[in-house]
Amino acid sequence: MGKLMPAAVLAAVAALTVGCTASDGDTPDARHTSSPSSASSSTQSPTPGRAEHVAGESVTKAPTLPDGNVVVKAANVTGNREMDIKGGLKAGPLSVMVNCQGEGELTVRVEPAGLRFPLKCVAGEVSSTYNQLNLKHTRAQGTVRVTAPSGVRWAITVGR
Numbered sequence: 001m002g003k004l005m006p007a008a009v010l011a012a013v014a015a016l017t018v019g020c021t022a023s024d025g026d027t028p029d030a031r032h033t034s035s036p037s038s039a040s041s042s043t044q045s046p047t048p049g050r051a052e053h054v055a056g057e058s059v060t061k062a063p064t065l066p067d068g069n070v071v072v073k074a075a076n077v078t079g080n081r082e083m084d085i086k087g088g089l090k091a092g093p094l095s096v097m098v099n100c101q102g103e104g105e106l107t108v109r110v111e112p113a114g115l116r117f118p119l120k121c122v123a124g125e126v127s128s129t130y131n132q133l134n135l136k137h138t139r140a141q142g143t144v145r146v147t148a149p150s151g152v153r154w155a156i157t158v159g160r
Contacts, residue, residue: 057126059100059101059126059153059154059155060076060155061075061076061155062075062155063128063155063156064097065097065157068093068095069159069160070157071087072084072157073155074156077148077155078148078150078153079148079149080145080147082143082146083143083146084141085110085141085142085143085158088138088141088142089112089137090138091137092135093135094113094115094134094159094160095132095160096115096132096156096157097128097129098119098154098155100119100126100152101124101125102123102153103121103123103152104149106146106147106154108144109144109146110158111142112139113133113135113139113142121148
């Protein structure tokens with residue numbers, strides 16, 4: 001199959017697509033989905049109003065993107081962190097995968113693209129989300145900012 005996604009995965013991505021906050025016209029194609037890890041519906045235990053739990057995901061290691069080159073990653077982090085994107089923001093796809101565990105809400109911002117999305121985290125299991133956006137403009141610098149309560153542990157991978 002190569003780089004083509006199975007129809008079921010594409011249907012799941014389309015069904016889970018929601019709008020993400022964006023400015024500067026860079027993110028008209030932002031996608032917000034649960035983790036692309038393969039998991040049957042019997043292993044997922046969604047809680048209303050938050051991303052789904054995906055078996056095998058962790059906060060102790062950075063998530064693995066389905067494809068692309070990693071430009072930022074962090075694991076087993078608590079609280080807030082700001083990370084520079086290696087090589088800045090390039091025109092084209094940018095993927096962000098986040099896992100979190102603990103009680104509270106985590107927020108991810110990609111600047112200056114204007115992407116912003118929350119992830120509701122719960123105690124006792126890992127919540128996961130995956131976003132991909134298509135940037136129209138290249139910028140020499142880019143930053144990923146994660147804001148999270150001190151009781152939430154998280155891991156992130158950003159790639160293009």
